[in-house]
Every structure is written in structure tokens, then in C-alpha cells.
Amino acid sequence: MNVHDFIATDIDGKERKLRDYAGKLMLIVNTASACGFTPQYEGLQALQEAYADDLVVLGFPCNQFGAQEPGSEEEIKTFCDLNYKVRFPLFAKIDVKGENAHPLFQYLTHDKPGILGTEAIKWNFTKFLIARDGEPVARYAPQTEPKAIIPDIEKVL
Structure with a gap:
């Protein structure tokens, strides 16, 4: 099993196979x-x-941390477009921790635990780098800026 085996609903309500990536x-x-x-x-x-040509960012909105994603999928999509010109795929709001966590995040947190081996996601903007074959490569803390991931992207390419 790897990331390619999961399906998630996109922000427009369509099921997407992660195998498509x-x-x-x-x-x-x-x-x-x-x-x-x-x-x-x-x-x-x-x-x-x-x-x-080599990478796709996948955004999974979540309202589990400080209720910081209270809006509907349409509101999230509009916010991301107007404020950040987001063009990468966004998905429907999900849980990323707890008993209702999406199976993708259950898998990712188990495969790539955080600090001191803890599996739970602690906050928004936790990131997981996935290789071309669907295998998780690394987990990054929320405070890790996207540009700091470039060396790992370059290594995996």
C-alpha cells in the first residue's frame, strides 16, 4: 500500500484517485x-x-486546529484564488487526526511520524513529500516554509 491507493474528494465534490498523480x-x-x-x-x-512538470501540491483543508477553516468548500476555493492565486488541487475539508481522520492521513502519519515518534498532526500546514512511486519520503512541521523543502525535492527528483 502507498499514497497511490487512496481516493479523496476534491473541492468541487468529485472523487479523485491519487494514482492519477x-x-x-x-x-x-x-x-x-x-x-x-x-x-x-x-x-x-x-x-x-x-x-x-515534476511536482503536484495537494491541499487538504481542515478545521480541527483552532477552527481556522470554518468556511464551505466554495468559500475556501474563493479565498485561495483571490488571496493567493492557488492553482494546485484542493480537496474537500477533512479531518487529519482522531478517529475520523481521512485514511490518507492515517497512513501518512503512521508511515512518517513526527517528533519523538508521535503520529498525530499538531497543527495546520503539516507537509508530506511523496516520491513518484507513491512512497512517503519526509514529513515537515507546520513552521517549515515551502522553500525549505526545495533541497529534498531536488534530491528526490
């Missing part, structure tokens, strides 16, 4: 529109543009 690196991020880390959308979009 096979052959590209993926940067999977749990996002929020009213977080101190929200400006990272700009850096994530910059990565998407800089590595358009």
Missing part, C-alpha cells in the same frame, strides 16, 4: 484559511509553478 512527486498539506501559517499558500503555489 503517479509519476509526479506530491506535496500533501493540511491547510487552513485563517491560520498564522496561511501565507504559506504563496510558497506552496511557487513550488507548484517552479516544479510544474
Whole structure:
């Protein structure tokens, strides 16, 4: 099993197979529109543009941390477009921790635990770099700026 085996609903309500991104690196991020880390959308979009042929950023909005993603999917989509010109795929709001966590995030947090081996995601904008073959490569803390991931992207390419 790897990331390619999962399905998620996109922000427009359509089911998407993550296998559709096979052959590209993926940067999977749990996002929020009213977080101190929200400006990272700009850096994530910059990565998407800089590595358009080799990488796809996948944004998964989540309202589990400080209720910082209270809006509907349409409101999230509009916010991301108007404020950050986000063009990478966004998905429907999900849980990333707890018993209702999306199976993708259950898998990612188990495969790439955080500090001291903890699996739980602690806050918005936790990032997971996924290799072309669907295997998780690395996990990054919310405070890790997208540009700081470039050396790892370059290594995996």
C-alpha cells in the first residue's frame, strides 16, 4: 500500500484517485484559511509553478486546529484564488487526526511520524513529500516554509 491507493474528494465534490498523480512527486498539506501559517499558500503555489512538470501540491483543508477553516468548500476555493492565486488541487475539508481522520492521513502519519515518534498532526500546514512511486519520503512541521523543502525535492527528483 502507498499514497497511490487512496481516493479523496476534491473541492468541487468529485472523487479523485491519487494514482492519477503517479509519476509526479506530491506535496500533501493540511491547510487552513485563517491560520498564522496561511501565507504559506504563496510558497506552496511557487513550488507548484517552479516544479510544474515534476511536482503536484495537494491541499487538504481542515478545521480541527483552532477552527481556522470554518468556511464551505466554495468559500475556501474563493479565498485561495483571490488571496493567493492557488492553482494546485484542493480537496474537500477533512479531518487529519482522531478517529475520523481521512485514511490518507492515517497512513501518512503512521508511515512518517513526527517528533519523538508521535503520529498525530499538531497543527495546520503539516507537509508530506511523496516520491513518484507513491512512497512517503519526509514529513515537515507546520513552521517549515515551502522553500525549505526545495533541497529534498531536488534530491528526490
